[in-house]
Amino acid sequence: MVRRKPNYDELLEKLEYQFQKPELLDEALTHVSAPKASGKSYQRLEFLGDRVLGLAIAETLYKTFPNAPEGELSRRLAELVRRESCAEIAIAWDVGPYLKLGAGEAHSGGRRNQTILADVCEAIIGAVFLDGGYEVAKALVERSFKALLETPRRPLRDPKSALQEWAQGRGLPPPTYTIAEQTGPDHAPKFRVMVKVKGTETEFGLGTSKRIAEQAAARSLLLREGIWTEDEHGTN
Template sequence: MSGPASSQPDFAALESRLGHTFADAGLLREALTHPSLSSSRGKAAHAPSPYERLEFLGDRVVGLAVAEMLWRRFPGEPEGDLSRRFTALVCQETIAEIALELGLDREILLCEGTAKENGRANPSILSDACEAVLGAVFADAGFDAARAIAERLWGERIARVARPPRDAKTALQEWAQGRGLPLPAYTVVERTGPSHAPVFRVRVAVAETGEAEGEGTSKRIAEQAAATVLLDFIADMDT
């Protein structure tokens, strides 16, 4: 039976980085206890996971906080532009970056096996942990407290992007539509790695143009990578 791969989290240091002192420290502990640790200790598989419940809550808290910030900061933008900004700000990669800035990779409690499989660097685990922590803040002190943290963590990212981002999948789709071609078709070619840290390989094809492959820790990330490769190929053809 595997135990935790690190010492107990330093609540005081993490609370300082968050800017929030928990009235119920147990909520923060639950937000940092990955399900892999609970299962390694023999807890029933069907038992509710406090971590996953807080991650569910935190996902909604982050979404509302970021949406409100965008709505207030860009009063003249249409819904489509706000949506592109929102998607870039709440995607797994961005939230995983914020988790690293908070040092959650050092604090999260993992079973030994997950830690050895580089779980602390896994974007999915980092993103979920960050959302769980924000969910714990909400449960501990309400939305205003969680929003204040989100504004600090996401505010600079919102401020530094002057124009709405356009991701590779959208750019490839618009390129194909502009030439009267069918929409890009994405296919999962391979999935490797353990269930908690998968790696997807995806192929994208555009009729009469070509195809390309990309990898990522989720299908969405792999699709973006494949679209980027194909766009680069198209750009080379046009030069």
């Protein structure tokens, strides 16, 4: 019996790439549990793709945010290459139906498993790198991660760090935090903390610990000054 070659037309359309060596894509979609997958699962391509993704994202961030300090670039990089982000990209590519899985893995929901999806995302990037070179792989990363790069799913900085960086950027002294009030019993205290930045009005925050109250106060000041917006930072 002649084995039919898989039809990857829709997937290739989403990737906006045509493989010179289709077997690389086939390998990138093959889980180690798949029958006769020994030596041909996506694991090696995933290892390679992880490094290509990191370099491509780092280069893109460096060019896209020319005034961002190293710390912000590092946080953006970590957000973009984390498992959840890569799985989101794999879902956008709709790789699920194309995955080659063992029966047990398929029955246990492997086509929706975030770890598998994230690994396959990186494996496909690795396959494109081997097939077409770095520039082609970087273009795929830029296209696919564009929305996540422009609108991160999580705040890149905690409120205190963001407020301190903002103050430093304006040549101001660091914010100062003062406990304005402490209530409740020792085992369940509540804190009201005041934050002050030179040239701005005092802001307050509440929390079950000093740290939480300080973060709440910093967040309130960031929102009030328009440094953060409710749309992007509506929740802690």
